[in-house]
Amino acid sequence: MSNTKDHLQSYLSNPKFSYDLVVGxxxxxxxxxxxxxxxxxxxxxxxxxxxxxxxxxxxxxxxxxxxxxxxxxxxxxxxxxxxxxxxxxxxxxxxxxxxxxxxxxxxxxxxxxxxxxxxxxxxxxxxxxxxxxxxxxxxxxxxxxxxxxxxxxxxxxxxxxxxxxxxxxxxxxxxxxxxxxxxxxxxxxxxxxxxxxxxxxxxxxxxxxxxxxxxxxxxxxxxxxxxxxxxxxxxxxxxxxxxxxxxxYAVHSNSGTPIRTSLQPTSLNFMVSPYLDDAGAISNNNQLYTLNYLMDTESRQLNVGGPFIWNWVTESEQDTYHGAMAVRREVFANYLNAAISPYLASIAITPTTTYRQFNAGFSWSASASLARTPNQSFTYSPTNDSRVANYSFSASSHHSDKSGLISGHYNLDSVASATIDIVGNEITITLSASMSIDFSNGDLGAADVVGTVGGYSNTIVLVVNVHDDGSITVTDKAGYPTPKILPAKLSSGFMAGVDGVSGLTDRLTANYSAMTEAMKNFGTQVENYLNNSGTKWIFPGGQTFAFKNVAFSAHQDLVAQLTYVEPS
Known part of the structure; x- marks a missing residue:
C-alpha cells in the first residue's frame, strides 16, 4: 500500500496544477x-x-x-x-x-x-x-x-x-x-x-x-x-x-533530433516543492525538496500553481530513486484513445436491411448486410475514478413494405460499448456488442422472427511495464482476455421453414460470427500496437534518466520513478 504522501498520490488534473507533464x-x-x-x-x-x-x-x-x-x-x-x-x-x-x-x-x-x-x-x-x-x-x-x-x-x-x-x-x-x-x-x-x-x-x-x-x-x-x-x-x-x-558556459544547443517520445513539451517552467512529513507538514529535510520541471504540450501559457501536496521521493526511497515523472490523466487517456479507437470498428456494425412484399400470401423477399463503421472513438471521462474513457455505439436499419392488406418488415438493431479503466499498473478494456432482429413477413405472425442474433463480450487486462529508456510495454494479465459469445436466441413462427426465415437468420448468424471473430482478436491487436517500436508510449528524457516502476496514481496519472544516468 502506498504512503499517502508518495508519488502515487500525483494529481495533475487538479485545477491548481493542470500540467501535462512533470519531472520532479x-x-x-x-x-x-x-x-x-x-x-x-x-x-x-x-x-x-x-x-x-x-x-x-x-x-x-x-x-x-x-x-x-x-x-x-x-x-x-x-x-x-x-x-x-x-x-x-x-x-x-x-x-x-x-x-x-x-x-x-x-x-x-x-x-x-x-x-x-x-x-x-x-x-x-x-x-x-x-x-x-x-x-x-x-x-x-x-x-x-x-x-x-x-x-x-x-x-x-x-x-x-x-x-x-x-x-x-x-x-x-x-x-x-x-x-x-x-x-x-x-x-x-x-x-x-x-x-x-x-x-x-x-x-x-x-x-x-x-x-x-x-x-x-x-x-x-x-x-x-x-x-x-x-x-x-x-x-x-x-x-x-x-x-x-x-x-x-553556453555548452548546450537545441540542435539535434530528439529521440522519438510520446510527448513533446512546448511550455516549460520550474517550481520547488518542499518535502512533507507523515503529518503533511513541511519538513526541514531540504535534501528531499524537489526541483520540478512543469510542462505543457500544446503551446499553452503555463501558470505555476502552489507546491505539490505529495512527495515524489520518500525518505526511505532517497538512496534508490532520484525523482519521478508524471503524465496527466487526460494526456495519457488521449493517447490510449488514439491508440485503441481504430479497433472499435470491429464492434461498430451498421446493418442495412431491405424488405419487399409482392402480394398477399407468401410472396416476399428480404436481405441484409453488415458493415464495420470507421472513425469510432472513445470519449474521455473526466470523473476522478479509474474509468478514463467510454464508448457507445448503436445503429439500426428498419425497412418495411406492404402489398394489399399484407405488410411486413425487417428490422436489425446493433449496439456496442467499450470502456477503459486504469489502476495500479493495469489497463482494463471491456467490450460488448450484440445484434437483435425483428422480422415479420406479414402472415399474422406465423413466420415472425424476434430475438438476439448474437452477442459478444470481452475483458482485456494489460499489465504495464517500463524499460530504462522510458518505453512502456504491455502484456496480458494471466487469465485475460475473457471472451464470451452470446449465441443466437430467436423465436419464430411455425411456418418459418416454409417461408425461408431459417435461411435468413442463418445468414445473419454467419455474418455476426465473422464479426465476433474479429472482436476476439481485439486484445491481440491492441497489445501489438502498444508494443510496436514505432508507436509505443515513450517517456521523454530517456537519455538523462533510467525509468522504473511505472504505475497509475490514485488519480490516474501515469507515473514512473527514475534515476539519473551517470553524466558523461
Whole structure:
C-alpha cells in the first residue's frame, strides 16, 4: 500500500496544477549528479582580460597581449614592458569544477532548495581561479598582484537564481533576457532538457542571478577586495546586464533530433516543492525538496500553481530513486484513445436491411448486410475514478413494405460499448456488442422472427511495464482476455421453414460470427500496437534518466520513478 504522501498520490488534473507533464528530482540527487558531471567533464578554464584606456574611463574587455601570460607572474614580480605600456587592469582565469584538495562530500551543495517556489540558491565554485591585477600609483609606481585560489580553500560565490521562465510575467528576470539566450534556457530537446548539464547552464545565466555573496575568503583580505571589485563589480555586473552566461558556459544547443517520445513539451517552467512529513507538514529535510520541471504540450501559457501536496521521493526511497515523472490523466487517456479507437470498428456494425412484399400470401423477399463503421472513438471521462474513457455505439436499419392488406418488415438493431479503466499498473478494456432482429413477413405472425442474433463480450487486462529508456510495454494479465459469445436466441413462427426465415437468420448468424471473430482478436491487436517500436508510449528524457516502476496514481496519472544516468 502506498504512503499517502508518495508519488502515487500525483494529481495533475487538479485545477491548481493542470500540467501535462512533470519531472520532479530531489536536491540530493541533483547535487550528487552535478558534482559527478563537474568531476568528469568540467569545461576548460576561461581567460578574460580587462583594460582602461585612460584614468577615469570605463574598464572594458580587451584582447590578450600575444606572448604574455599574466598568471605566470607572481605577486610583486615585474610584468613585461608590453603589459606595462598597455591599458591592462586585470585578468581572470577561471574554470568550473570541483576545487582541488576538497572531497566532493565536504563541498556545500551546488543547488539549495527552500520554500521559495521559484527561486533557488546556487553555490558557484571553481577548480581553477586566478586574478592578476595591475594597480598604478604616483610617479609611475605600480603594484602587481596575482591571487590564486588555494587548494583546500575554495572561493565560493552564492547567488539566488530566479527560475521563473514565464516571459509574460512582468516581475520575472527571464523576459528581459535576449531572445537567443531565452531559447538556450528553454531547451525543448527531450534528449537534453532534463540533463544536469542543461540545469547548470540555467543556473549560470547571470541575468537570472542576484548579487553574489563571497565566502571562503576573509572579507578584510586584499583578494576579497579584488574579487568584489574586479570579478563582481566589473565582470559579473556587465554580463548580468547583458543577460549572458558566466564564463561563457553556453555548452548546450537545441540542435539535434530528439529521440522519438510520446510527448513533446512546448511550455516549460520550474517550481520547488518542499518535502512533507507523515503529518503533511513541511519538513526541514531540504535534501528531499524537489526541483520540478512543469510542462505543457500544446503551446499553452503555463501558470505555476502552489507546491505539490505529495512527495515524489520518500525518505526511505532517497538512496534508490532520484525523482519521478508524471503524465496527466487526460494526456495519457488521449493517447490510449488514439491508440485503441481504430479497433472499435470491429464492434461498430451498421446493418442495412431491405424488405419487399409482392402480394398477399407468401410472396416476399428480404436481405441484409453488415458493415464495420470507421472513425469510432472513445470519449474521455473526466470523473476522478479509474474509468478514463467510454464508448457507445448503436445503429439500426428498419425497412418495411406492404402489398394489399399484407405488410411486413425487417428490422436489425446493433449496439456496442467499450470502456477503459486504469489502476495500479493495469489497463482494463471491456467490450460488448450484440445484434437483435425483428422480422415479420406479414402472415399474422406465423413466420415472425424476434430475438438476439448474437452477442459478444470481452475483458482485456494489460499489465504495464517500463524499460530504462522510458518505453512502456504491455502484456496480458494471466487469465485475460475473457471472451464470451452470446449465441443466437430467436423465436419464430411455425411456418418459418416454409417461408425461408431459417435461411435468413442463418445468414445473419454467419455474418455476426465473422464479426465476433474479429472482436476476439481485439486484445491481440491492441497489445501489438502498444508494443510496436514505432508507436509505443515513450517517456521523454530517456537519455538523462533510467525509468522504473511505472504505475497509475490514485488519480490516474501515469507515473514512473527514475534515476539519473551517470553524466558523461
Amino acid at each position: 528530482v530531489t536536491a540530493k540527487s541533483v547535487n550528487s549528479t552535478l558534482k559527478t558531471m563537474l568531476s568528469k567533464n568540467a569545461p576548460a578554464p576561461k581567460v578574460i582580460w580587462y583594460g582602461q584606456a585612460n584614468v577615469g574611463d570605463p574598464v572594458l574587455p580587451m584582447d590578450p597581449i600575444p606572448g604574455v601570460d599574466p598568471f605566470a607572474i607572481a605577486s610583486g614580480g615585474t610584468p613585461p614592458e608590453a603589459l606595462l605600456t598597455s591599458p591592462f587592469v586585470f585578468a581572470i582565469k577561471a574554470g568550473f569544477g570541483l576545487p582541488p584538495g576538497v572531497m566532493p562530500g565536504d563541498l556545500p551543495d551546488i543547488l539549495v532548495l527552500s520554500t521559495d517556489s521559484q527561486k533557488v540558491k546556487y553555490n558557484m565554485f571553481f577548480n581553477t581561479f586566478q586574478i592578476a591585477t595591475l594597480d598604478w600609483g604616483r610617479r609611475g609606481s605600480y603594484a602587481w598582484s596575482n591571487y590564486t585560489q588555494p587548494d583546500g580553500s575554495p572561493y565560493i560565490f552564492t547567488y539566488q537564481v530566479d527560475m521563473n521562465f514565464n516571459s509574460a510575467d512582468p516581475n520575472d528576470k527571464f523576459s528581459s533576457l535576449p531572445a537567443d539566450v531565452r531559447n538556450q534556457l528553454l531547451n525543448y530537446n527531450t534528449n537534453t532538457m532534463f540533463s544536469v548539464q542543461q540545469l547548470y547552464l540555467d543556473l549560470n545565466n547571470a541575468g537570472l542571478q542576484s548579487m553574489p555573496q563571497i565566502s571562503g575568503v576573509p572579507s578584510n583580505s586584499p583578494v576579497y577586495e579584488k574579487l568584489q571589485l574586479d570579478f563582481i563589480n566589473t565582470y559579473w555586473q556587465t554580463i548580468a546586464q547583458a543577460g549572458q552566461f558566466v564564463l561563457g
